[in-house]
Amino acid sequence: MTSSHPSLSNGSTNGRVVIVGASLAGLRAAETLRAEGFTGQLTLIGDEPYEPYDRPPLSKAVQAGWISEEHTTLPRRREIAAEWLLGAKAAALDLSNRQVQLADGRRIAFDRLLIATGTRARPWPDQEQAALDGVFTLRTRDDAARLHARLTMGPKRVLVIGGGFTGSEVASICRELGLPVTVTERSATPLAGALGQAAGTYAASLQRRHGVDLRCNTTVLALEGDAYKKLRRAQLSDGDELDVEVAVVALGTLRNTEWLQGANLAADTRGVVCDAACRAFDADGVVTDDIFVAGDVARWPHPLYDGGLLVVEHWSNAVTQAETAAHNMLASAATRRAHKHLPSFWSNQFGVNIRAIGVPTFADTIVLTQGSPEERRLVAAYGREDRIVAAVAANAPRSLSVYQALIEARASFPPELHASDEPAELHPLPAGFPKHGHATHDPGAASTGAGPSTPEQRVEGEALKLLDPRVPLGAPPLMTQHANEIGMGKRSLLQEVHTGEMRS
Amino acid sequence: MRIVVDLTRCQSYGQCVFLASTVFRFHGEEALEYDYTPDDQLREQVRWAAAACPVHAITLDYLDEQPETVSQPERGGGKV
Numbered sequence: 238m239t240s241s242h243p244s245l246s247n248g249s250t251n252g253r254v255v256i257v258g259a260s261l262a263g264l265r266a267a268e269t270l271r272a273e274g275f276t277g278q279l280t281l282i283g284d285e286p287y288e289p290y291d292r293p294p295l296s297k298a299v300q301a302g303w304i305s306e307e308h309t310t311l312p313r314r315r316e317i318a319a320e321w322l323l324g325a326k327a328a329a330l331d332l333s334n335r336q337v338q339l340a341d342g343r344r345i346a347f348d349r350l351l352i353a354t355g356t357r358a359r360p361w362p363d364q365e366q367a368a369l370d371g372v373f374t375l376r377t378r379d380d381a382a383r384l385h386a387r388l389t390m391g392p393k394r395v396l397v398i399g400g401g402f403t404g405s406e407v408a409s410i411c412r413e414l415g416l417p418v419t420v421t422e423r424s425a426t427p428l429a430g431a432l433g434q435a436a437g438t439y440a441a442s443l444q445r446r447h448g449v450d451l452r453c454n455t456t457v458l459a460l461e462g463d464a465y466k467k468l469r470r471a472q473l474s475d476g477d478e479l480d481v482e483v484a485v486v487a488l489g490t491l492r493n494t495e496w497l498q499g500a501n502l503a504a505d506t507r508g509v510v511c512d513a514a515c516r517a518f519d520a521d522g523v524v525t526d527d528i529f530v531a532g533d534v535a536r537w538p539h540p541l542y543d544g545g546l547l548v549v550e551h552w553s554n555a556v557t558q559a560e561t562a563a564h565n566m567l568a569s570a571a572t573r574r575a576h577k578h579l580p581s582f583w584s585n586q587f588g589v590n591i592r593a594i595g596v597p598t599f600a601d602t603i604v605l606t607q608g609s610p611e612e613r614r615l616v617a618a619y620g621r622e623d624r625i626v627a628a629v630a631a632n633a634p635r636s637l638s639v640y641q642a643l644i645e646a647r648a649s650f651p652p653e654l655h656a657s658d659e660p661a662e663l664h665p666l667p668a669g670f671p672k673h674g675h676a677t678h679d680p681g682a683a684s685t686g687a688g689p690s691t692p693e694q695r696v697e698g699e700a701l702k703l704l705d706p707r708v709p710l711g712a713p714p715l716m717t718q719h720a721n722e723i724g725m726g727k728r729s730l731l732q733e734v735h736t737g738e739m740r741s
Numbered sequence: 742m743r744i745v746v747d748l749t750r751c752q753s754y755g756q757c758v759f760l761a762s763t764v765f766r767f768h769g770e771e772a773l774e775y776d777y778t779p780d781d782q783l784r785e786q787v788r789w790a791a792a793a794c795p796v797h798a799i800t801l802d803y804l805d806e807q808p809e810t811v812s813q814p815e816r817g818g819g820k821v
Contacts (some may be wrong), residue, residue, distance in 0.1 A: 291745055292775065297773050308778040310744035312802030553749040581749045588769030590753065613770075632771045634753045 246533040250410055250567060251277035255337055255345055257327045258353030259283025261291065261552065262532030263560040266351050267317045269563035275726030279319040280345060286324035287378055288605060290411055292300075293552060295381035296403050297585055300388060306381045311558065327354065330500035332528075349566050350529065352497070352509055352517065353559065355533040356490035356550060361398070366460040366518065371468030372484045375403055384485065388414060392482035395419070396471050398457050398706070400427030401678020402584045404487030405440065409586040419450040419479060421457050422708055423677040425669070430489075430676030432593065434669030435603045439610050439631070443587045456677065456709045460484055474709040488706050490550060492534050502528065503689040508536040508548050510689040513575040515562035518689035529566055531558040540577060541644065542599055542626070545684030549658045551582040554682075554739075576732055579641060580682040583634075594637050595627030595644045597668070598680045604651045604665040605635060607658045616640070619668060620650025677706045742784050744791070745804040746775055750798040757799060759791035765790060 254270060256263045259281045267279055283289075290309040297667075298304045307660060326340040336344040358374035361367035371392075373384045388395070388411065395411045397404045400422030411418035420427065426437025427444060444451045471479045489739035494504045502525075503518040510518045511530040513539070518524055532555040536546040557578040565573050584591045600619035606628075608615035616636050619627035625648050628640035636656075643652050651663045653666040670680075702708050744764075746757075751773055757765040764779045764787055779787050784805060791799035 293748070294774075295778070298768075303774065304776055304778075308776070310743060312745050312779065312800055312805070314800065315803045471752065551749070556747075583748050585768060585772035585774075588772070590771035591767065592749075632769075634751070634771050 240611055243406045245357065249277075249348075250274045252348035253278045253280070253346060254349045254351070254353040255280045255282065255347035256353060256567065257282045257337055257496075258287050258319065258324060258351075258355055258532065258534075259285070260353070260355055260532075261311065262291040262353040262555040263351070264311055264313070264354070264559075265529060265556050266353065266559035266563040267319055268314045269560045270566065271315060271317050273564060273567050274495075275567055277348075279317065280322060280347075281319050282322045282325050282327055282339070284324070284326040285377060285379075288321075288323070290378055290698065292376070295378065296375055296406040299381045300385050300407065300648065302385065302389065306378045306385070311629065327496045330497055330502070332500055332502075339415065339539065349423060349529070350441060350527065351529045351559075351562055351566070352534060353530070353555075354493035354496070354533045355555075356492050358486070359488040359491050362707060363459070363483075363487070366462075367486070369460055369462040369466055369468045371462075371482050372460060374486045376490070386481075387483055388416065392416060394479065394481045394483075395458070396479060396481040396484040397487055398484060398491065399452070399487035399677040400424075400440075400444075400451070400571060401430060401487060401489060401676070402428065402586075402681065404678060405586045405623065407485050407487065408444060408449050408517065408585060409447070413450060413585070416627070417448075417450070419452060419481070421455045421677070423456050423471060423706065424671040424675050425453050426500045427451065427453070428678075429669065429671050430598075430678050431681045432597050433600070433603060433619075433697065435666045436597075436629055436670070437669070439615075442610065442630050442727055443589060447587045454710065456707050457484075458707050473719070474707075485553045488677055490533070492548075505693050506625065507546075507685050507693060508534050510536045511576070512566045513537055513540075514573050515558060515576055516565070520690065522690040524689075525588060528564075529562040531562040537576060538687070539596075540575075541579070541647070542596055542684050544597070544687050545599075546686060546688075547580070547596065547682065548685055549580045549682040550679065551580055551682065552579050579644060581637075581641075582681060589613065589631050590634055592634055592637055593627060593629040594641050595625075596682050596684065597627040597629060598670055599626045600668050600670075602650070602665045603668040604663050605660060606652060606663070607656050608633060609660070618643075618650065618652050621667070623650050624648070625650040625652050632636075635655070674704050675710055742779055742781055742787065742805040744775065744777060744779065744787060744805075745800050746773065747798045750796050751794075752796055754795050755814065756793040756795065760790040760793055761786040767800070 328340040329338040358376035395418045397420045426441045428440040429437040456474040459472040497504040509530045514527045517528040533550045538544045539547045561576040581594045600621045602620045614632040616630045616724045753771045765775045768774045
């Protein structure tokens, strides 16, 4: 149907709604549509063969063996009477004919569309090495099941490539299981990409205290298999060669936008641009009426962050943005709502509950405001230009609501709290966020530039080399005796990686 | 039955751990973990836990909120 049928366009409670992406955002949007009176045809398209399930436990309780990955299916808030096309990958969007084309050739017609295709794990850059038995990524239920099965076999050592939240959580579980684990992180600390290096120093001490062999400022140059294509060794940029049987590639995520190429939407590797009402922009910067975006794949302007387009890969953002998108699919101009959710996330690792609110990566300064690392309980606030923009708490889950109010009120930084556990003096420090692409993990929430039609920066030269997670930062490490022994073939690989040439 | 906890909203008050200790537990001092598919025999306990949560972070499947006498439609595949 086209706009010549105004009764079926935005605001109507009938017609055909198609949701591409059958995970948390897709499910919550479907429930909201029905809850708000949508009586038309509702179709959910998902590339995985499963009903929507919850991902956070996949790197925690599932790996620990406490719950099975099959038991992570999300509860339904209500009946949604939807047609489910599961195991069906969307291959293209044909806006002129109002159809989603599936990889198997089927065409699914819609009047209104919600794009909630999310992200996938960033793979190891060398395909042959990535295919070795023992090399894993962790994003889906199937990924989690494969990794858990292998961890229960008691590998001699696990290598975690990338010290972001997923990598750190896997390392934590490995230590709980009594497995030796090495974590490599290209920036100076774990979690630096999400929380900055000042906070990352605390994360590093947690890891080391729990027996993790943490190698910062270090990359993995190559993964090596035996004659049976089983992972046996990893070559590290610090010159070390590790015997490993399992490697978990935790290099962050890629946004699932390839299927939108040529669809004339403002979509690229950074995500799909939408306005605060979750309406997608087309490639000319014109907002659409009936194409909506929600969840990890969305880029939208948040009023608290200077209009920069935020991308947020958090659970609660997927839920609230999906609810807003679904509401607005049925809304009139008078009842339309803005998505103003303050980003918020949690992680459990090494016995510590970490929570953050706001966008830490927007900050330049951090200050410890409550508790201390010695007490294993602390809160730190993030500031930019004398304004508080985020906060992080370790083992202090009930403290952040105060900070949320300060962030939303654009309160001054350092904040005035008058808390009983405040340090005698506040010592603001540089937050120490690595440059874009320097950490071998994702920020989780970040501002990605303004304006729906701002082109992606062309990355070339030295900057392009740094997007390869094998390339160490700074000067190439000295060739140690050990590295010299590994032979000409491998040495040429090392040199190739150091000079940053991209391998297919 | 099926449940999910909004762990962004959860503030680790622990009422659920107290009321349904085989379903909810603390891992470390403040990190809540839970079983997404508690045994049906625990339905009453889990309902109490959800009702007692001070921040309403626990969501039950709508089928688990209905009285037991309602026959449950089949799950999985096709229209749900």
